[in-house]
Amino acid sequence: MLPIHEPTVAELFDLRGKRALVTGASGHLGGELARALAEAGATVVASSRDLARAEAVVADLPSCDGASHRAVQLDHMDEPSLLAGFAAAIDAVGEVDVLVSNGHEPLAADWTDVTAEQFSRHLKNATGYFLLARLMREHAVARQKPASVILLGSMYGIVGSYPEVYRDVCPVSPAAYHALKGGIVHLTRHLAVCWAPDGVRVNCLSPGPFPSDKAPLELVRRLCDRSPMRRMGQPHELKGAVLFLASDASSYMTGQNMVIDGGWTAW
Ligand SMILES: NC(=O)c1ccc[n+]([C@@H]2O[C@H](COP(=O)([O-])OP(=O)(O)OC[C@H]3O[C@@H](n4cnc5c(N)ncnc54)[C@H](OP(=O)(O)O)[C@@H]3O)[C@@H](O)[C@H]2O)c1
Known part of the structure; x- marks a missing residue:
């Protein structure tokens, strides 16, 4: 019997030769x-709804072994744009091995004032994640190679909000956002089961509180109080x-x- 090569840790985490689309x-x-x-080591295709913004991201990315990162325009809320953006990614780098569906159209309205139209539109973010993941699966099957699909969820896809944290500062986390992210966590399970025979893995990455510097300071202070680690996540803590x-x-x-939530959902 031929010895089975056991990959080293360095080999397992090595993305050289892989191509990843990040929305x-x-x-x-x-x-x-x-x-x-x-x-x-991956070659990254960065997407934005605005090609110039995606190009700016690409210009700032480090490159291993001469990987040539590329930019495409892609809007999750618009099916023709998804189709064109995914096709452009393949045109740009030949094949795609990894899809990170991270783009997100936000919603300001909370449960008190959201309209039916706004609620439904917010859920359309999940439609975009699904359609793009299905394109990725078709691509993987056509080229007979494995693929990894990563959908961005949220701690708010698992637990409810703390409404008092938001009181008098900003609207509470939108009801539609909780429905959306809970749906994405569960969509992950369903697609994973359906596509496992095709070699397409589907997992969800759910961040906890990672507020940007645009978030109100008082909100951040209150969120820190609610976190077991008493602090917010830094974006590099998702790397x-x-x-x-x-x-692999x-x-x-x-x-x-x-x-990845600093223990938020462990209370
Ligand atoms: N930050 C957090 O604390 C946190 C916590 C849990 C989960 N998450 C999740 O993590 C992901 C990223 O969040 P973030 O905080 O980085 O948000 P962000 O800074 O607002 O970035 C989201 C990006 O999505 C893009 N986008 C907006 N509408 C889009 C559309 N219709 N189609 C495709 N892309 C669109 C925007 O880029 P362009 O304008 O360039 O297109 C924007 O830069 C989201 O899925 C979010 O729900 C974030």
């Missing part, structure tokens, strides 16, 4: 997710998780929700 790469977390994959999910280090993992 919403211009954002607070998307930029760090793209950077993590680039630092691990290890996305690398794990994207790489997680080759036996599918359908799971990886929660």
